[in-house]
Amino acid sequence: MPDDVGMTAAVQLFPTCIGDVVAQQTATDAERVLDALGIDHHRPSATTCCGQPAYNSGHDGPARAVAKATLKALDDGSDLPILVPSGSCTSMVRLHWRELFHGTPEAEAATRIARRVRELSSYLAEHTDALRELKPSLAVRVGYHDSCHMLRELRIKEAPREVLQTVAGLELVELDSSERCCGFGGTFSGRYPDVSVAMADTKIDDMVAAKIDVLVSSDPGCLMQLAGRMSRQGTPVRAVHLATLMAEALA
Amino acid sequence: MSATREDVGGTPLPPGWAKPAHQPDAFELTTTTFAERAAKTMARPFARGAIANATDHAAALTTARFVGTDHEALREEARKIRAHAIANLPDYLDQWIDQAERKGTIVHYAADESEARRIVAQICTDQQITRVVKSKSMASEEVSLNSALEAVGVDIYETDLGEFVVQAMGDRPGHVIAPILHRTKDEVHELFSAMAGHELPNEAEALTAFAREGLRHAFLTADAGISGGNFLIAETGDVLLVTNEGNGRLTTSLPPIHIALVGIEKVLPRRRDLAVLLPLLTGHGTGQQITTYVSVSAGPRRQGEPDGPEQMHVVLLDAGRSALLGGEFEEALHCIRCGACQNVCPVYRQVGGHAYGWVYGGPIGAVLTPLFRGQEEAGELAQATTLCGACDDVCPVKIPLHDLLLNLRRRSDAEGHVPRHEQVAFALWAQVWSRPLLYRASTAVARGSLRALARNGVVSAKSPLLRRWTAGRDLVVGKRPR
Amino acid sequence: MTDRASFLAAIRSTPRGLDPGLPDRREAPDAPTQLRAGEERPDRLQAEAEAASTIVHRVTAVDVGATVASVLVQADAQRIALTTDLAPFADDVQAALVAAGLTVTDYVEVAPDRARAGALDATVTGCIAAVAATGSVVTSAAGAGRAGALIAPTHICVVRDEQIVGGLHELFDGDALAEAGSLFALQSGPSRSADIEKVLILGVHGPGNVHLIIVAPD
Numbered sequence: 001m002p003d004d005v006g007m008t009a010a011v012q013l014f015p016t017c018i019g020d021v022v023a024q025q026t027a028t029d030a031e032r033v034l035d036a037l038g039i040d041h042h043r044p045s046a047t048t049c050c051g052q053p054a055y056n057s058g059h060d061g062p063a064r065a066v067a068k069a070t071l072k073a074l075d076d077g078s079d080l081p082i083l084v085p086s087g088s089c090t091s092m093v094r095l096h097w098r099e100l101f102h103g104t105p106e107a108e109a110a111t112r113i114a115r116r117v118r119e120l121s122s123y124l125a126e127h128t129d130a131l132r133e134l135k136p137s138l139a140v141r142v143g144y145h146d147s148c149h150m151l152r153e154l155r156i157k158e159a160p161r162e163v164l165q166t167v168a169g170l171e172l173v174e175l176d177s178s179e180r181c182c183g184f185g186g187t188f189s190g191r192y193p194d195v196s197v198a199m200a201d202t203k204i205d206d207m208v209a210a211k212i213d214v215l216v217s218s219d220p221g222c223l224m225q226l227a228g229r230m231s232r233q234g235t236p237v238r239a240v241h242l243a244t245l246m247a248e249a250l251a
Numbered sequence: 252m253s254a255t256r257e258d259v260g261g262t263p264l265p266p267g268w269a270k271p272a273h274q275p276d277a278f279e280l281t282t283t284t285f286a287e288r289a290a291k292t293m294a295r296p297f298a299r300g301a302i303a304n305a306t307d308h309a310a311a312l313t314t315a316r317f318v319g320t321d322h323e324a325l326r327e328e329a330r331k332i333r334a335h336a337i338a339n340l341p342d343y344l345d346q347w348i349d350q351a352e353r354k355g356t357i358v359h360y361a362a363d364e365s366e367a368r369r370i371v372a373q374i375c376t377d378q379q380i381t382r383v384v385k386s387k388s389m390a391s392e393e394v395s396l397n398s399a400l401e402a403v404g405v406d407i408y409e410t411d412l413g414e415f416v417v418q419a420m421g422d423r424p425g426h427v428i429a430p431i432l433h434r435t436k437d438e439v440h441e442l443f444s445a446m447a448g449h450e451l452p453n454e455a456e457a458l459t460a461f462a463r464e465g466l467r468h469a470f471l472t473a474d475a476g477i478s479g480g481n482f483l484i485a486e487t488g489d490v491l492l493v494t495n496e497g498n499g500r501l502t503t504s505l506p507p508i509h510i511a512l513v514g515i516e517k518v519l520p521r522r523r524d525l526a527v528l529l530p531l532l533t534g535h536g537t538g539q540q541i542t543t544y545v546s547v548s549a550g551p552r553r554q555g556e557p558d559g560p561e562q563m564h565v566v567l568l569d570a571g572r573s574a575l576l577g578g579e580f581e582e583a584l585h586c587i588r589c590g591a592c593q594n595v596c597p598v599y600r601q602v603g604g605h606a607y608g609w610v611y612g613g614p615i616g617a618v619l620t621p622l623f624r625g626q627e628e629a630g631e632l633a634q635a636t637t638l639c640g641a642c643d644d645v646c647p648v649k650i651p652l653h654d655l656l657l658n659l660r661r662r663s664d665a666e667g668h669v670p671r672h673e674q675v676a677f678a679l680w681a682q683v684w685s686r687p688l689l690y691r692a693s694t695a696v697a698r699g700s701l702r703a704l705a706r707n708g709v710v711s712a713k714s715p716l717l718r719r720w721t722a723g724r725d726l727v728v729g730k731r732p733r
Numbered sequence: 734m735t736d737r738a739s740f741l742a743a744i745r746s747t748p749r750g751l752d753p754g755l756p757d758r759r760e761a762p763d764a765p766t767q768l769r770a771g772e773e774r775p776d777r778l779q780a781e782a783e784a785a786s787t788i789v790h791r792v793t794a795v796d797v798g799a800t801v802a803s804v805l806v807q808a809d810a811q812r813i814a815l816t817t818d819l820a821p822f823a824d825d826v827q828a829a830l831v832a833a834g835l836t837v838t839d840y841v842e843v844a845p846d847r848a849r850a851g852a853l854d855a856t857v858t859g860c861i862a863a864v865a866a867t868g869s870v871v872t873s874a875a876g877a878g879r880a881g882a883l884i885a886p887t888h889i890c891v892v893r894d895e896q897i898v899g900g901l902h903e904l905f906d907g908d909a910l911a912e913a914g915s916l917f918a919l920q921s922g923p924s925r926s927a928d929i930e931k932v933l934i935l936g937v938h939g940p941g942n943v944h945l946i947i948v949a950p951d
Binding site: 328339501529 | 734735736737739740741743744745747748749750751752753754755756758761762763764765766781784785816817840841844845847848850851852866867868869874875878879880881883884900901902904905906910914915916917918919920921922923924925926927928929930931932934936937938939940
């Protein structure tokens with residue numbers, strides 16, 4: 001068991017590997033939102049990655065080796081919720097770790113952790129009354145992108161919208177293509193860059209047509225894809241994580 | 252061929268109108284990569300737009316069709332029927348054969364593609380068949396049937412309007428339901444005008460009329476009709492065929508011989524199962540309540556019937572299907588070829604059916620092709636998806652396509668079909684990221700390098716490691732200036 | 734050559750997959766192809782048929798002949814064939830067509846010669862059933878023949894009220910198909926294609942002009 005357990009924490013936060021490398025702001029912003037809500041939080045120091053890049057490429061061995069490190073870091077003997085600011089990583093831990101660790105000494109712990117992980121927006125959606133009392137406010141026109149694993153594996157669709165709607169002045173627009181894949185697909189984005197970018201473009205065309213200021217999503221992978229393409233094209237739409245938008249609205 | 256045979260109505264098509272059929276080994280799968288094939292379609296902006304529009308349209312019609320009904324319960328019922336039929340496939344096939352033979356159907360058995368070609372060519376030779384009308388059949392595409400018939404001197408007329416265009420162009424169908432989804436009216440206009448020898452009006456109606464006249468003549472003179480089959484009904488020995496144009500029924504009614512080539516997995520236990528499967532096939536295929544024509548036949552014309560073929564042959568096709576029984580890919584056999592997964596697939600939407608290199612495109616193509624053609628030749632297709640799961644949610648018989656694709660990736664890994672550099676990369680990755688200290692060091696290095704590369708929080712340099720990302724995208728690592 | 738025994742033996746030699754059992758028909762779920770509560774069969778049949786571009790006529794038995802004649806005059810049909818399943822109305826129809834100056838043949842006579850069948854302008858058939866929820870008429874090889882309903886540019890089908898079933902379950906569970914012969918077929922409106930840029934064209938290989946005459950009970 002790691003020695004850095006936050007004894008007073010109410011929730012743990014798993015920043016994910018994309019969070020550690022390119023999207024550090026996401027976990028920081030998630031913490032700011034939790035702070036505003038008065039929810040104690042703690043980041044276990046030894047987490048790495050959930051193993052998804054290898055798992056979804058069919059390489060279960062490497063996936064298991066990496067996921068095991070994160071499993072050990074998260075399995076602190078508590079039953080605190082583990083918040084993950086990524087639908088995709090949540091779905092990996094919650095739904096696929098059991099299969100990945102089936103028949104290994106970690107099987108039991110994997111089941112334990114699977115029960116504890118929560119996708120961030122679905123956790124925040126349980127605190128919308130408290131959020132409203134904090135009077136978050138931001139005058140922006142927002143579109144939401146449903147990330148695939150969050151929508152179709154975790155079946156979370158309304159929660160992030162409920163959270164966004166606590167923000168005064170925020171206008172939430174339903175995009176026609178909100179449920180269509182952005183083209184990231186993990187290793188797919190590198191294997192087939194042209195197809196991947198073309199997929200992003202159809203989403204971006206839709207955002208531009210809907211005249212939104214900000215695209216919000218709950219998956220750093222999708223955001224990396226969409227923000228990266230929009231940056232290259234000079235598209236005047238920001239792509240941010242829900243945690244970032246909420247932190248800005250609460251600031 | 253006597254002069255009177257030709258003098259029947261309709262207008263004969265000019266000699267040589269059809270391009271030579273594709274040879275069995277001529278699939279692009281063997282010579283090109285997915286990315287290369289995808290690039291071809293993506294280089295044609297109209298084709299991309301047309302594919303996107305047509306698939307969005309079809310997907311919307313499907314959604315609308317089931318509003319106000321318990322769609323989920325219907326899909327679950329269909330899943331059970333298909334799973335039961337496939338789990339008991341030998342018994343139901345046995346029953347179907349008994350019933351079909353009792354009604355005078357001549358049943359043939361094709362263990363593989365080449366045997367299917369041989370059987371149908373042999374029937375044509377034996378029965379002196381020189382002209383065949385064909386109703387759309389994906390099974391015949393699988394076995395490259397047309398080339399085998401050409402080799403024994405048979406003229407083939409594909410009678411589905413889309414397939415007719417495909418045949419005249421020497422193309423391949425781009426979608427299981429809508430074969431020329433990727434073609435424009437202008438292309439068809441140019442093609443048909445050249446066939447007619449004069450400029451036709453550039454309108455769908457006139458172009459359709461031209462095809463109808465040519466094919467009407469073929470229907471009235473053909474020696475045999477060749478079709479596929481959408482279902483086989485075990486309890487009655489029926490072969491079921493759905494079409495909208497009516498070409499399926501004319502193919503199986505007018506010529507003196509009907510030959511159907513049908514995959515063994517198409518079997519259903521009972522006619523009443525059609526009450527569940529038929530609305531799902533048509534609702535998910537075209538969004539229709541029912542297709543215009545549903546034809547259910549068992550055996551040749553009987554005494555006292557005014558029309559119909561004197562012989563009915565059914566060629567049962569295995570060609571890789573039985574090998575899937577009882578294994579982790581068995582559910583791929585539940586497929587009823589409705590095309591719904593193609594219509595919702597965000598990858599198919601960009602690249603179209605040809606990118607998949609063989610007969611079936613989209614998610615089911617990415618599953619069936621590696622299973623039927625082998626991992627070596629087609630394993631790559633399972634990588635050509637983002638695993639977004641939209642196909643799972645739309646499949647009328649609830650095939651877990653996402654899981655099957657993932658299992659194919661696993662199989663690639665287990666059987667050593669993964670490129671060496673990828674294996675090394677993941678092994679190295681696991682070595683580093685399974686150790687929190689090394690992980691922290693590596694992410695710190697990555698962050699530092701990205702910061703060094705970044706200008707205003709954005710990495711766009713085409714450095715070798717990031718090349719495949721930064722060719723079309725930036726990497727946004729800080730707050731982007733507003 | 735693979736024979737039946739070796740073909741099936743190869744399939745039988747594979748492991749057996751999971752069998753959920755055949756679902757219980759009594760709990761069959763709702764499909765769009767079923768009659769909804771409170772719907773009258775002829776009304777739903779008319780609505781669905783019209784939605785599929787069929788022209789529907791609702792008449793009593795005495796008006797069948799005149800209705801057929803007026804449709805065929807309007808269509809300018811010269812070569813007209815009747816199929817044997819028109820039986821209850823055949824004499825009336827024949828008389829009405831003759832009165833309208835039209836000549837009529839029996840499909841049974843024409844059908845053996847494909848060229849003659851292919852040259853027909855119109856066919857008039859009965860049916861073995863109609864399916865209200867799909868707007869379909871069900872014909873049989875024994876009655877309308879395999880191609881009788883779609884060989885000519887105009888098809889008129891006459892259905893009696895008591896032949897209408899609610900939906901597909903009722904069709905397949907009932908006995909309407911028992912004497913169909915070597916084929917039964919559902920047709921729902923004109924032949925159609927949208928292969929060229931999604932533009933809907935009626936009357937491709939089958940009829941573009943399809944009429945359904947629903948005969949009210951006496």
